[in-house]
Amino acid sequence: MSTHRHTISVLVNNQPGVLQRVSGLFGRRGFNIESITVGESEERGLSRMVIVTTGSERTLEQISKQLYKLIDVIKVVDLSASPMVAREVALIKVNAEPSARPEILGVVETFRASVVDIGTSTMIVQAIGDTDKIDAMVELLKPYGIRELSRTGVTAMTRGLGKA
Amino acid sequence: MSAHTSAVVDQDLRSKLLKPDVISGSEILLRSLLLEGVDCVFGYPGGAVLYIYDAMHGNEDFNHLLTRHEQGAIHAADGYARSTGKVGVCIATSGPGATNLVTGIATAYMDSVPLVVITGNVATTAIGTDAFQEADITGITMPITKHSYLVRNVEDLPRVIHEAFHIANTGRKGPVLIDIPKDISAQKTRFEWQEEVSVRGYNPTVQPNKLQVDRLVQAIEEAERPVILAGGGVVYSGAHEQLLEFVNKSQIPVTTTLLGLGGFPSGHELWIGMPGMHGTYTANTALQNCDLLIGIGARFDDRVTMTVQGFAPKAKIAHIDVDPAEIGKTVPTAIPCVGDVKAVLELVNEKVKPARSSAWIHQVQTWKEEKPLRYTDSDTELKPQYVIEMIHEATKGEAIVTTDVGQHQMWAAQYYRFNNPRSWITSGGLGTMGFGFPSAIGAQMGNPDRMVVSINGDGGMQMCSQELAICAIHNIPVKIVVINNQVLGMVRQWQEIIYDNRYSHIDLAGSPDFVKLAEAYGVKGLRATNKEEARLAWQEAMNTPGPVLIDFVVRKGENVFPMVTQGNTIDQMIMGDEE
Structure with a gap:
């Protein structure tokens, strides 16, 4: 099966x-x-x-x-x-030396994510989306070095009048 | 919302109990139990339930039986419930008292037995601190209870108890645990009793889908080789008369599972015995060749189906069960009928027409005649099957029989022929050794006018023998049978047949002299080592008004047949006595 x-x-x-x-x-x-x-x-x-x-x-x-x-x-x-909306939130702490930041910001913008913290050598990216989107974003940030990743898991509901 | 009528009928007692006095949690508990119609509670005190036991002191309405082990208490409550259809109740203290109940709770859960299990716990302020005798019993028992409560407010107690009884004894029945911290049992509040019970997330289906009933009726009309597989659900829903009517109208042979024994009269010509691992040749062969299999209150347990992929390969399967989760759980089901077995059968009986089964019935009768259950009797050695047959004859099949687990259990299932429901009490699903004897005490408490026979092996008898004290002290007239083969017989049988005669840790030599053990507690003890002694001992036991233990010393190497070993289908039986 x-x-x-x-x-x-x-x-x-x-x-x-x-x-x-x-x-x-x-x-x-x-x-x-x-x-x-x-x-x-x-x-x-x-x-x-x-x-x-x-x-x-x-x-x-x-x-x-x-x-x-x-x-x-x-x-x-x-x-x-049935058709549904499914979303999760990810917080991604990624290595971000000043020289790498413009590239990372490029990724963040493309995914309509946002930067919620910047340290001397790291930043925290907040991403909201379905699981595939978050997976893709994590893949793109991996080359910079992900120090910490925290995901909420999916919350969801059906579209339109359908009620769970 | 459903009206739930409490079982207490005595109006004087009722109005006394319902008075809106300010009373402690412990007194609320006792009043609520009495309002639920509880006439016997099995228990064991300890630190966390001292307020509850204090409330019992001098309370003449409340009947509590002190066992010698919490495990004895819960098995007794189980035997009471199975034999009466009422909710069995037991009480134990926190920590070790509560954990000693775990096996009994799991036993009841597996066999869908309604219990309300009361445990004490440490005070709410101490919960979570690893306090003395603290155990997270609601957490421990979550997988083996139908529901559980940890009471945090004394005001909740009457509602919680009422809900617990409702949940335990409706739908698919099962054990419900109520954990009461010590401070809650001491706190006082005004007693308020609500008859209405409403549990939003709990609405068991009673009436079936009429379309499915029609499909079942039509399938029966078209069937040429139908078989009914009737389980414990028939007994639990009180549907034995409806089943008999159904069988007579539809002309379908019926096999009863281990827990279904007594749900259909064994003397009926269409009864074909028990199916499965130690089932009859006829039942197993009929199941494997039927074209329509109607499961009724049976859950297609692996001891019934054996290798499930090869089970009833030619059959369309219809399944009547109160628990929707059982439909399609192990076997693909073509016709699901979810509802109370009695309600479903009443509907079916209005419409059902006979199956085209006359040739099939003839075939089944031929199997019955050619391959009945049989054993080779002996004049020199006492055979366990003979002992069971003798007890059956002497009690005319009318006793309540409880068993422990193992060979003696299978022989009792095979050779005691039941006529009535709620007369056969055995741990089927969990297979709990130590269950047989204490469950008989509970059955006798619930049925003071019936003869209760407890059949045990010499292994299981030693797992709860301490309850002999209760029989002696209260003169509870259980007839305690020990089928004594000085060995863990079923394990020995498996080691002989499957493990190439490598007998590992099965020798029970050094067991106590059971006659002396009984006498040590003040119970009459008898011994029989041959047929003559067996008949005399049983006669003496029947003529003795109080409890008696009879030690039947039987042949050691006897095996239970037929037998289907694991990995095989149920028609691949070892018959045991072929030349």
């Missing part, structure tokens, strides 16, 4: 331990987590998790059904089943 990347939105009760319940379920059933983000949702008392996972259609079906068995899970939606 073919394996695909899926982006799942999970609406959960904002209870202590709920992240552990969800991530533990993925771990013990052998489901893969590429990234997981969690934060408040539009409704008080509920949080929204966005999980990027890979697996066959059958695995995805099991993930959804097993998630629904958790009492603290209210709703599960496969966002990637």
